[in-house]
Amino acid sequence: MIDLKGADLSLLVSLDALIEEANVTKAAERLNISQPALSAQLARLRDLFDDPLLVSAKGGRGMVPTPRALELKLPLHLALKDLEAVVKRPPAFDPLSADRTFSIAGSDYMTAVLGVGLIARAQKLAGPSVRISFRTPNPDLIAVQLERGQLDLLVGDERGVPHGMTIQRLYGDHHVVAQRKGHPRGTKPLDLDTYCGLSHILVSNSGLGSFRGHIDEQLEKLDRRRNVVYSVQQFILVPMLLQTTNCVAALPSRLLELFTGELDTFALPFVPWGFTVTAAWHPRFDADPAHIWLRDQISAVAGASPPRRKGPRRNHR
Numbered sequence: 001m002i003d004l005k006g007a008d009l010s011l012l013v014s015l016d017a018l019i020e021e022a023n024v025t026k027a028a029e030r031l032n033i034s035q036p037a038l039s040a041q042l043a044r045l046r047d048l049f050d051d052p053l054l055v056s057a058k059g060g061r062g063m064v065p066t067p068r069a070l071e072l073k074l075p076l077h078l079a080l081k082d083l084e085a086v087v088k089r090p091p092a093f094d095p096l097s098a099d100r101t102f103s104i105a106g107s108d109y110m111t112a113v114l115g116v117g118l119i120a121r122a123q124k125l126a127g128p129s130v131r132i133s134f135r136t137p138n139p140d141l142i143a144v145q146l147e148r149g150q151l152d153l154l155v156g157d158e159r160g161v162p163h164g165m166t167i168q169r170l171y172g173d174h175h176v177v178a179q180r181k182g183h184p185r186g187t188k189p190l191d192l193d194t195y196c197g198l199s200h201i202l203v204s205n206s207g208l209g210s211f212r213g214h215i216d217e218q219l220e221k222l223d224r225r226r227n228v229v230y231s232v233q234q235f236i237l238v239p240m241l242l243q244t245t246n247c248v249a250a251l252p253s254r255l256l257e258l259f260t261g262e263l264d265t266f267a268l269p270f271v272p273w274g275f276t277v278t279a280a281w282h283p284r285f286d287a288d289p290a291h292i293w294l295r296d297q298i299s300a301v302a303g304a305s306p307p308r309r310k311g312p313r314r315n316h317r
Contacts, residue, residue, distance in 0.1 A: 014031060024063065101132075102294050104151070105155070109235040157278075165282060170303070174253055195268070
């Protein structure tokens with residue numbers, strides 16, 4: 001039996017606001033109650049947890065959470081969000097009448113390959129109050145954002161999925177070489193010497209402007225090097241750059257399918273490492289009807305396998 005003696009829900013909601021704001025006046029305004037009423041609740045919370053929870057900051061401006069309050073912050077907030085979902089969530093998700101915003105993290109490659117199709121499906125199957133936000137993932141924050149529901153899905157290479165998430169395979173892909181139509185080297189298949197002697201454009205997701213990527217790691221195993229002269233962060237820029245230069249680029253094959261009329265493509269002169277594109281989410285959303293609807297739409301665009309739980313990291317190469 002669950003025992004919550006002395007802890008009513010309004011007290012816990014107030015504690016969540018107090019810890020977040022670290023200011024009784026601001027928390028009271030957020031909760032739409034008077035400051036004296038919230039001060040009285042804070043006194044009850046201190047008795048309940050046998051801890052001051054918040055103490056006056058030096059200089060008298062605001063308050064500082066105690067270690068106990070900081071320890072409570074995340075689990076309390078997540079518990080209240082889950083309870084809110086239980087209370088507010090309708091028994092089923094109707095995309096035609098729902099008011100819901102979905103947030104998906106992924107590179108511009110993923111947005112180009114899957115996002116366009118997802119939007120097309122949403123326009124046919126969902127009402128005007130279903131909105132979709134595409135965001136660039138932050139590796140340092142992605143696990144927390146998925147857990148808190150700030151992001152619904154992470155779409156990308158399975159190797160970038162945090163431990164403990166549920167994942168669904170969308171498709172497998174590999175890199176091929178692209179060059180502009182009318183490139184002076186012609187359209188013959190590439191051999192290794194020719195490939196290494198060309199000027200290359202690389203997509204660096206690190207944000208550091210790196211001139212080295214997975215292709216270079218593979219070439220090093222063959223005791224070879226290529227000449228990378230340009231580094232960009234966006235995949236979608238590369239086709240435009242290729243059309244105005246004599247450079248080549250190794251890009252995911254599914255992305256290059258969008259540019260068959262503008263670019264010529266060729267197999268790499270070695271067997272490239274493949275990679276698996278997945279959709280990943282926190283397990284607490286496994287049974288959420290709205291979440292299931294979103295995942296079904298992406299699966300329909302990509303073609304997908306059943307979901308599974310992400311275990312400890314392994315060497316995927």
